[in-house]
Structures are given as structure tokens and as C-alpha cells.
Amino acid sequence: MASTSSSIVFDDIFTINDIDKGGKKFDRVSRLYARSKNYDMDLTLDYNIELFPLVTGDSFAMALASSLSRDGGAPTADGEDGEDKDRDVWRPDGKGRRGLEEDYDYVMYGKVYKFDTGSSDIVTAYASFGGLLLSITGSYRHLTNVVLGDPVYVLLRK
Numbered sequence: 001m002a003s004t005s006s007s008i009v010f011d012d013i014f015t016i017n018d019i020d021k022g023g024k025k026f027d028r029v030s031r032l033y034a035r036s037k038n039y040d041m042d043l044t045l046d047y048n049i050e051l052f053p054l055v056t057g058d059s060f061a062m063a064l065a066s067s068l069s070r071d072g073g074a075p076t077a078d079g080e081d082g083e084d085k086d087r088d089v090w091r092p093d094g095k096g097r098r099g100l101e102e103d104y105d106y107v108m109y110g111k112v113y114k115f116d117t118g119s120s121d122i123v124t125a126y127a128s129f130g131g132l133l134l135s136i137t138g139s140y141r142h143l144t145n146v147v148l149g150d151p152v153y154v155l156l157r158k
Contacts, residue, residue, distance in 0.1 A: 007070075007100070009145035009152070010136075011063035012036040014043055016056050029132065030054075041138035045154070048132075052106040052156060061104075063155045064127075064136075064146060068099035068107075104155035108132060115148045127152050 014034035034043045101107045110129030117123050124137040125146045
């Protein structure tokens with residue numbers, strides 16, 4: 001798991017079990033089904049196949065982050081919280097500070113919209129990224145920093 005000073009709330013390496021299990025529904029979007037190596041989490045994720053091509057059997061690193069800031073939005077020396085200084089972490093003109101997006105190949109921004117508690121200690125967190133969906137299921141211990149209603153970034157790299 002990520003350290004407390006980081007904005008990363010979950011990270012692991014996943015291996016793809018299947019892609020578009022129920023048939024392909026959109027031209028540029030696929031749904032992958034994967035299992036994590038370290039935490040035994042199950043992942044379902046919609047992603048753009050033109051921007052991030054994957055095949056069954058591929059492994060990739062995935063992180064969920066509350067911010068793209070590398071320091072997790074910690075308070076600054078003058079007492080400001082990290083929210084305002086986080087504002088220019090990513091800028092299309094490239095003049096912003098280098099954030100977490102520099103370490104990954106594919107990044108989406110969305111919101112955690114649902115959190116289901118299943119049997120015993122198994123939970124499922126759901127997030128939407130402009131209509132592209134994510135669900136991650138596993139032990140609640142690994143998803144304690146994922147909060148319902150909070151914005152979230154999903155970051156992927158091969």
C-alpha cells in the first residue's frame with residue numbers, strides 16, 4: 001500500500017483475465033477483468049483501447065489517487081493546505097509541476113459513487129470516469145482510504 005504522505009490511496013499489479021466478456025459494446029472502449037497479485041483484489045475497468053491497448057494475459061500497475069500531487073496535498077510551510085497549491089499540478093501547456101501522471105501511461109479523473117459492503121470483510125468500491133466505470137472488490141483493509149463521494153484518479157502503466 002501507499003504511505004500516508006502520498007496521495008495514492010491504493011496500488012497493486014493486476015493481470016488481465018478477460019476483456020469484453022459479454023461482447024464488445026463500443027468501438028473505442030473495452031471492459032477488462034483482472035486480478036491483483038498482492039492483495040487478491042478483483043478489478044473491472046472500462047478503458048479507451050486506442051490510448052491504452054491491452055490484451056488478455058497482460059499485467060499492468062494500477063494506482064488510485066486522491067490527487068496528482070506527489071506530496072499528497074500536505075500543508076505548506078506558511079500553513080496553507082495543499083488544495084490551492086495542487087491547482088496547477090497538471091496543465092496542458094506543460095508549465096505545471098510534475099505530478100504522478102508523469103509516471104503513468106494512462107490517467108482518468110472521476111468520482112467514487114458507490115461503496116458496497118459484502119459478506120464479512122469483502123467490499124466493492126465503484127467509480128465513474130465520465131461514463132467509463134471501475135469496480136474493485138476485495139478486503140476492506142486495502143480500500144480504507146477510498147472514500148464515497150471523493151474525487152479519484154486512476155493511473156495505469158504497463
